[in-house]
Amino acid sequence: MNSPPETPSAAERPAITDAELLTAHINGDPHAFSEIVKRHRDRMWAVALRTLGDPDEAADAVQDAFVSAYRKAATFRGEAAVTTWLHRIVVNACLDRMRRKSVRPVADDELIEAAERETPLPDHTVEREVSMEVSAALKLLPSDQRAALVLVDMMGYSVEDAAQVLQVPSGTVKSRCARGRAKLAPILSHLRNRTDLNRVSSAKGAELRDG
Template sequence: MNLPPDSPPAAQQAAGSASTDADLLTRHIGGDPHAFSEIVRRHRDRMWAVALRTLGDPDEAADAVQDAFVSAYRKADSFRGEAAVTTWLHRIVVNACLDRMRRKSIRPVADDELVEAAERDTPIPDHTGDRDVSMEVSAALKLLPADQRAALVLVDMMGYSVEDAAQVLGVPTGTIKSRCARGRAKLAPILAHLRNRSDLTRVSSAKGAELRDG
């Protein structure tokens, strides 16, 4: 159903909520001035979470998400429907994050430096809650090369399947598996004090709730 541009905002929002992402994108391409705003409303929180965990800096993440949505707005007609709109948006957001990391020439930490960092930080003090653990995980992720960090954020922190992460990053599933394995191996000595994987899962869930509530 196409509503006239001067329809009440509540009516516009109700119409948008009843549409699929693909419908909204088609309407946006066709000139609907409200359709893309609904796409942003639906997905901005999750895109923000991906950007924040990938970049580890709220200001950089906000800029990356803004860049990504501007790019998606302008290039909507490049969407071919071969993947879900959300996958397409995630790919744009992750690419925006990687571009920012490359422009800043962030140097990945070498393996021997990771070992030195782990030894230097031992013993680890007690942690008082999920926020402390989350900060440690975010700091550790910054030590990884951009491609490994992006894969781990999608698979281990956002809960994407290897297949979905491969679609987002535009690489084979085997590449995602390899990047995750190498990333986990590099993080192991630094995060060894987080005794088991449930700690990371707990952090991911808590951080997601924090982002939604904020």
């Protein structure tokens, strides 16, 4: 499971659910929607960044999505969780963007250069190299497969939750995931022996902590 931990704001105000916040927003509470944004923006950002593979595009998509959610709050019926609804708006904004922009095939080295520009960090950690390779590989997939894999394999949502977000049957999510994984396998198989990523990151965390 790779989804971020609960945000601190949620921990501070555990009594108020997302749905209550949304109702408060509809009733004119000026701070309610910011609280929703604060709770979910990291997750929405991760979904958009992984789906689009480009930070500028992802920022535009998430902004569009939150503004759209702000406007359309009254149309939320409560039959799904607020998070599902938000995810749906974000994913649709991403897919919309990909459709509108004629996606030009990009060469691999170009992708890596672009990724270097995005995050000009001096420290070349294993974690970051893997992250860059994964981003580049995901860009090679059709958008529907990419969206399914981001939700299920990267963000750790169940097939059922992903199906609700994507508004397709569970079987469709499964087959998109299967086809996507089949395409990624030859590209990412060399990372098979490096799946000790978690240990790497905690060792790094310890190093940071101990200064």
